[in-house]
Amino acid sequence: MRFLHTADWHLGKKLNGFDLAADQWTMFRQIESVALTEKVDALVLAGDLFDRAVPSEATVDQLKKMLAQLNLVDQLPILAISGNHDSAPRLGMASAWYRAHGLYLVTEFAQAFEPIVIGDTQFFLLPYFTLQAARNYFADEQLRDLNQVMAKVVATMQAQFAPGKHHVLVAHFFAAGSQRTPASETMIEVGGLAAVDVTLLAPFDYVALGHLHNPQALKTKWVKYSGSPLKLSASEATMTKGVRLVDLTTDEVRWQPLPQHPDLVKVTGSFAELTAPEQVAVVDRENYYLLTLTDQNEIPDVMAKLREFYPRILSLHFTRQLNQPVVQTMHNLTEKSPLEQLAAFYEQTTGQPLTARQQKWAAEGLAKIKGEDDATTQA
Amino acid sequence: MRFLHTADWHLGKKLNGFDLAADQWTMFRQIESVALTEKVDALVLAGDLFDRAVPSEATVDQLKKMLAQLNLVDQLPILAISGNHDSAPRLGMASAWYRAHGLYLVTEFAQAFEPIVIGDTQFFLLPYFTLQAARNYFADEQLRDLNQVMAKVVATMQAQFAPGKHHVLVAHFFAAGSQRTPASETMIEVGGLAAVDVTLLAPFDYVALGHLHNPQALKTKWVKYSGSPLKLSASEATMTKGVRLVDLTTDEVRWQPLPQHPDLVKVTGSFAELTAPEQVAVVDRENYYLLTLTDQNEIPDVMAKLREFYPRILSLHFTRQLNQPVVQTMHNLTEKSPLEQLAAFYEQTTGQPLTARQQKWAAEGLAKIKGEDDATTQA
Known part of the structure; x- marks a missing residue:
């Protein structure tokens, strides 16, 4: 038998x-x-x-x-x-x-x-x-x-x-x-x-x-x-x-x-690495991908950009660490100024603090919004 | 063949x-x-x-x-x-x-x-x-x-x-x-x-x-x-x-x-006829019943009472005619006194007008409720 x-x-x-x-x-x-x-x-x-x-x-x-x-x-x-x-x-x-x-x-x-x-x-x-x-x-x-x-x-x-x-x-x-x-x-x-x-x-x-x-x-x-x-x-x-x-x-x-085709594949790297021409050239577009990005910075519209090269993305994760749990920060929100809240959120999301230049931009932007808010309240 | x-x-x-x-x-x-x-x-x-x-x-x-x-x-x-x-x-x-x-x-x-x-x-x-x-x-x-x-x-x-x-x-x-x-x-x-x-x-x-x-x-x-x-x-x-x-x-x-048992049976008659001992004695409790009642008066809790003798009722209809569609009456509601509304509702539902005695009871009841309402409003 x-x-x-x-x-x-x-x-x-x-x-x-x-x-x-x-x-x-x-x-x-x-x-x-x-x-x-x-x-x-x-x-x-x-x-x-x-x-x-x-x-x-x-x-x-x-x-x-x-x-x-x-x-x-x-x-x-x-x-x-x-x-x-x-x-x-x-x-x-x-x-x-x-x-x-x-x-x-x-x-x-x-x-x-x-x-x-x-x-x-x-x-x-x-x-x-x-x-x-x-x-x-x-x-x-x-x-x-x-x-x-x-x-x-x-x-x-x-x-x-x-x-x-x-x-x-x-x-x-x-x-x-x-x-x-x-x-x-x-x-x-x-x-x-x-x-x-x-x-x-x-x-x-x-x-x-x-x-x-x-x-x-x-x-x-x-x-x-x-x-x-x-x-x-x-x-x-x-x-x-x-x-x-x-x-x-x-x-x-x-x-x-049994060879798997399409295969289910894990890929880890920075956005630049995953979208580099030499990498993209060998991507099998039929495969299902589990992607992990190592970038520390926010990448706008990242999913749509990756789908150009990896049409079948099953999941997208990030390796960057959050400094503290979001829920903890939420409790302290009312005790912080808008700029402090923004800085904390940025650091949590990207794992890095605002640069001096970003701080300046953020302060200016917030001041502008506050001015508009005050104007609205008076109207 | x-x-x-x-x-x-x-x-x-x-x-x-x-x-x-x-x-x-x-x-x-x-x-x-x-x-x-x-x-x-x-x-x-x-x-x-x-x-x-x-x-x-x-x-x-x-x-x-x-x-x-x-x-x-x-x-x-x-x-x-x-x-x-x-x-x-x-x-x-x-x-x-x-x-x-x-x-x-x-x-x-x-x-x-x-x-x-x-x-x-x-x-x-x-x-x-x-x-x-x-x-x-x-x-x-x-x-x-x-x-x-x-x-x-x-x-x-x-x-x-x-x-x-x-x-x-x-x-x-x-x-x-x-x-x-x-x-x-x-x-x-x-x-x-x-x-x-x-x-x-x-x-x-x-x-x-x-x-x-x-x-x-x-x-x-x-x-x-x-x-x-x-x-x-x-x-x-x-x-x-x-x-x-x-x-x-x-x-x-x-x-x-092919003989049907349980059968699906239509029965028409008054509540008194359908629940009379000689009728109830011959009811096959296994059958499914389509009942039509010829009564003109409202029979409280009629379904529960009928189910005692006809456990498998598929539908219950009434032969009595409504005087006018409900929706038409609704438009006129605000133009009528509470007693007129009650009288119209009773007639629509039962097909018969309130008797003189019922009118007297209804008028007394409504007056009592109105007195209580007024007292509540003042309190």
């Missing part, structure tokens, strides 16, 4: 307003190409197929075309589960009909205990679930946390292990030992305990996880996140993205990176 | 806040029972499976269970199309996988021209469509209205008629000669012309329509609406509901009524 392990496609996802549909088609073609080139026996898709419970009609159509291509055209068996971003009833509407074609899409907890047998391997497909769903299934209201549940889940599955077969678990949760990706995932809402202890998963030959977008989140060899095949948030900018190729016969798990 | 023709299930529909899910299960069991008893070769479902484009998860689950029962358990071929209430991409997500099981669900205009052959019959499944979809398909921006489109559609289908086979069209639109149901359907939005001329449909042996909820809407023998199998609005209270059984071999079209 050789299979491709992927997860967290998040179809329908938007990155700061940028539609990722075209990028997700690119990602899909890469995954399909790897699957066909490597002649895998099956493709595992470990949850979060969609980015939201009710995806748009266009996104529904996109998943339809992707699954049809892999399953009906390429004739590849697919082992998929719903993740916390998916609506299980909506995604699972046609599960019973998919099976005849070798598309196994499990969205209900109870179905996790009916192994799918392909060749020499039993696959157990455990969708994202709530603690209450597990309590109902086991008729045990005493189940307090995710580890208690998983101990029971694994024991129930083990009772169905066929000797001489490989045993693979496909699941979508947060496993202990993994590092949480800060921006893209909410904690799994199962009981008080948030993470599954990886030692509970020891009976399986391989555990194909979805949920965390970082493929390096777990160090264990046989319990792995594939990560999302596409960078989906700023916190994923420096991650390598790809899929895993699992060969149960040779005991080999291979990481297959 | 013998098939059952139904349409307009409108799963997820609420009637004035009442959830119809349980009634739709009853309806489904009846239809399934007819299909099995009559040993039909197929079931035709002519659009509006759902009541809305994005049904709830529970409603998605309901359709899944109904289709699974008919198609996977009862092994009945199903010929279905999307209606104007359905979202074609959402409903059609799994169409390609359904086919292997004999569940033919067509949601795209282009698929209408690939006939489904079951036994001796070619079925053409034409989903609800927009004029623009037809223009795109025929690459003809000159198509101005629904009849022009349907002439082309029928000609294109006819070119594929296999000799010796029966030819059935399944469609979801408003056909000429039919009477519109006032409350439940919006006009079909195809071009300026709203209705298809039934004479265009002559080449078919039978046309199984959905859209209108009245099964008697068309007088033609071979072009028929099945109507909705459940009463779905006040305007359908007096309709007979059911399904059609079509036998192409014997040239027979049979109407099979």
Whole structure:
């Protein structure tokens, strides 16, 4: 048994307003190409197929075309589960009909205990679930946390292990030992305990996880996140993205990176550096940019100017330090003269005090405004 | 070929806040029972499976269970199309996988021209469509209205008629000669012309329509609406509901009524009549009621009192006439004394003038209030 392990496609996802549909088609073609080139026996898709419970009609159509291509055209068996971003009833509407074609899409907890047998391997497909769903299934209201549940889940599955077969678990949760990706995932809402202890998963030959977008989140060899095949948030900018190729016969798990284009790129420098001709010449205008400016001075209309060279800016930050929190200054506002307030604001914003010349200009300007104000009051 | 023709299930529909899910299960069991008893070769479902484009998860689950029962358990071929209430991409997500099981669900205009052959019959499944979809398909921006489109559609289908086979069209639109149901359907939005001329449909042996909820809407023998199998609005209270059984071999079209329970019932009478013990004794508390009261007098808290005996009231009307529109009186308000205003309001509301005794009470009450007002003003 050789299979491709992927997860967290998040179809329908938007990155700061940028539609990722075209990028997700690119990602899909890469995954399909790897699957066909490597002649895998099956493709595992470990949850979060969609980015939201009710995806748009266009996104529904996109998943339809992707699954049809892999399953009906390429004739590849697919082992998929719903993740916390998916609506299980909506995604699972046609599960019973998919099976005849070798598309196994499990969205209900109870179905996790009916192994799918392909060749020499039993696959157990455990969708994202709530603690209450597990309590109902086991008729045990005493189940307090995710580890208690998983101990029971694994024991129930083990009772169905066929000797001489490989045993693979496909699941979508947060496993202990993994590092949480800060921006893209909410904690799994199962009981008080948030993470599954990886030692509970020891009976399986391989555990194909979805949920965390970082493929390096777990160090264990046989319990792995594939990560999302596409960078989906700023916190994923420096991650390598790809899929895993699992060969149960040779005991080999291979990481297959997927080149990102467009890529999500962090660039730090001064405005002059970022807009210098030699830099601009090598900018890939398709990429998404997370820009950090090191300038100390205010640059008027900076976003519009940068967009000339970086059309897809996701965020713009500044390295300059504020001298003190704004809220603190606000309390002292009434105790300061307009010139003092202006000087403090300038220093806070730029990190540098007003020069003597700027002070002179500011004093003159303020005096002029005050004169006009007084005139208005008298009129 | 013998098939059952139904349409307009409108799963997820609420009637004035009442959830119809349980009634739709009853309806489904009846239809399934007819299909099995009559040993039909197929079931035709002519659009509006759902009541809305994005049904709830529970409603998605309901359709899944109904289709699974008919198609996977009862092994009945199903010929279905999307209606104007359905979202074609959402409903059609799994169409390609359904086919292997004999569940033919067509949601795209282009698929209408690939006939489904079951036994001796070619079925053409034409989903609800927009004029623009037809223009795109025929690459003809000159198509101005629904009849022009349907002439082309029928000609294109006819070119594929296999000799010796029966030819059935399944469609979801408003056909000429039919009477519109006032409350439940919006006009079909195809071009300026709203209705298809039934004479265009002559080449078919039978046309199984959905859209209108009245099964008697068309007088033609071979072009028929099945109507909705459940009463779905006040305007359908007096309709007979059911399904059609079509036998192409014997040239027979049979109407099979489906008893409605709970039923949607109109009752007219005075409050005393509607709440009389002999009437209350025969009220079916499960039914939905459209009540009309003939009383001339105001009945305080009338809705709560009626609900004791009729728990599921959809609407309450009064036969009494208002003497003049309220808005007209409002203009005259400032020209009238408080007693005149009160008398006019009473007469408008009850249809009868104040009695001498009521006038005396009212005058005394108003005088008392005025005294209190004056005292307040002085304080």
